[in-house]
Amino acid sequence: MPRRKGAPEVNAGSMADIAFLLLIFFLVTTTIETDAGLDRMLPPFEPPNEEPPIIKQKNIFTVSINRNGQLLVEDQLMEIEDLREAAAKFLENGADGTCDYCKGRKDPSSSDNPVKAIISLKNDRETKYSTYITVQNELVGAYNDLRNREAQRLYGRDFTEMEADYLNPETPSSVRDDLKDKVKRVQDMFPQKLSEAETSTN
Amino acid sequence: MAKFTKKKEGDLPAVSTASLPDIVFMLLFFFMTVTTMKDSSLMVANTLPNASEIKKLEKKDRVIYIYVGTPTQEYQKVFGTEPKIQLNDKFANVDEVGSFILAERAKKPQELQNVLTTALKVDKEANMGLITDIKQELRKVNALKVNYTTYEGNAFNNLQ
Numbered sequence: 001m002p003r004r005k006g007a008p009e010v011n012a013g014s015m016a017d018i019a020f021l022l023l024i025f026f027l028v029t030t031t032i033e034t035d036a037g038l039d040r041m042l043p044p045f046e047p048p049n050e051e052p053p054i055i056k057q058k059n060i061f062t063v064s065i066n067r068n069g070q071l072l073v074e075d076q077l078m079e080i081e082d083l084r085e086a087a088a089k090f091l092e093n094g095a096d097g098t099c100d101y102c103k104g105r106k107d108p109s110s111s112d113n114p115v116k117a118i119i120s121l122k123n124d125r126e127t128k129y130s131t132y133i134t135v136q137n138e139l140v141g142a143y144n145d146l147r148n149r150e151a152q153r154l155y156g157r158d159f160t161e162m163e164a165d166y167l168n169p170e171t172p173s174s175v176r177d178d179l180k181d182k183v184k185r186v187q188d189m190f191p192q193k194l195s196e197a198e199t200s201t202n
Numbered sequence: 203m204a205k206f207t208k209k210k211e212g213d214l215p216a217v218s219t220a221s222l223p224d225i226v227f228m229l230l231f232f233f234m235t236v237t238t239m240k241d242s243s244l245m246v247a248n249t250l251p252n253a254s255e256i257k258k259l260e261k262k263d264r265v266i267y268i269y270v271g272t273p274t275q276e277y278q279k280v281f282g283t284e285p286k287i288q289l290n291d292k293f294a295n296v297d298e299v300g301s302f303i304l305a306e307r308a309k310k311p312q313e314l315q316n317v318l319t320t321a322l323k324v325d326k327e328a329n330m331g332l333i334t335d336i337k338q339e340l341r342k343v344n345a346l347k348v349n350y351t352t353y354e355g356n357a358f359n360n361l362q
Contacts, residue, residue: 030237125331
């Protein structure tokens with residue numbers, strides 16, 4: 001007997017169930033958030049017999065954290081809340097006068113200019129990680145505050161915002177090329193020199 | 203007027219569910235594109251500290267994860283309550299970090315091998331001793347770009 005119609009229609013009623021099942025599977029096995037955190041560069045590993053370069057003591061801003069989470073900044077006790085301001089003051093001190101954008105006090109006993117200024121961070125083996133991150137955050141914050149100020153003056157935008165746009169892969173490449181030079185220029189004004197020395201054992 | 207009295211009064215027409223699969227598929231594709239697969243389950247407590255000056259970790263394929271924290275309840279009998287390192291799906295010692303990084307790096311495509319970031323997901327209760335040891339290991343294998351993964355928030359909340 002010849003068929004009057006074509007093939008019988010497939011029942012699509014259960015399609016929704018199948019799709020729901022897949023949806024729930026993906027909801028369970030995946031995570032939505034992108035991670036964020038503090039980006040740092042570790043110093044390259046050098047053989048122990050190599051002589052470290054000589055740096056003038058006044059260009060080093062020493063921050064030590066002890067096992068109880070107390071701070072010793074330039075041989076003086078300090079609260080973490082004051083660290084950001086002290087670090088910024090040190091960075092833009094500009095004692096040798098070559099830094100025309102610095103607003104520091106030009107104190108001869110503090111850093112020569114932002115390019116030479118180094119922040120050295122030391123911690124005890126028993127320091128809590130959360131304290132360490134807070135200190136790191138404040139030091140990076142000091143750099144970001146200064147860079148934001150200069151970026152605002154030069155380009156009318158925050159540096160952190162420009163850098164985020166520059167690093168975001170969704171930003172169109174024409175915008176990124178434009179940002180590249182600006183970001184580089186502000187970074188070079190206050191290069192991030194944050195040394196993480198080996199931990200002391202006592 | 204037969205045209206208008208064809209339907210019975212008070213009989214609600216059934217809502218068509220024919221487009222339901224399309225809607226659900228749309229949702230499905232949305233979630234498939236915006237999410238990423240979980241690659242390992244956590245065996246350590248992992249409450250990250252807060253920080254405000256953070257940068258996003260773009261491009262997941264360029265990131266190697268290292269977890270540190272106290273083992274969770276079910277592993278505490280075997281591994282104790284001191285913070286441990288978790289690499290992929292197993293606990294590891296500090297001296298295994300270097301070879302792990304090298305192995306992970308070898309798995310990545312050639313052009314990405316020089317731009318890898320190591321994300322340290324460390325529990326806020328961990329001590330710096332272990333982290334310093336990990337950092338030393340990372341320096342030895344020249345994996346210098348690290349990211350201390352944190353939550354976004356006020357950094358001073360860490361101190362309480």
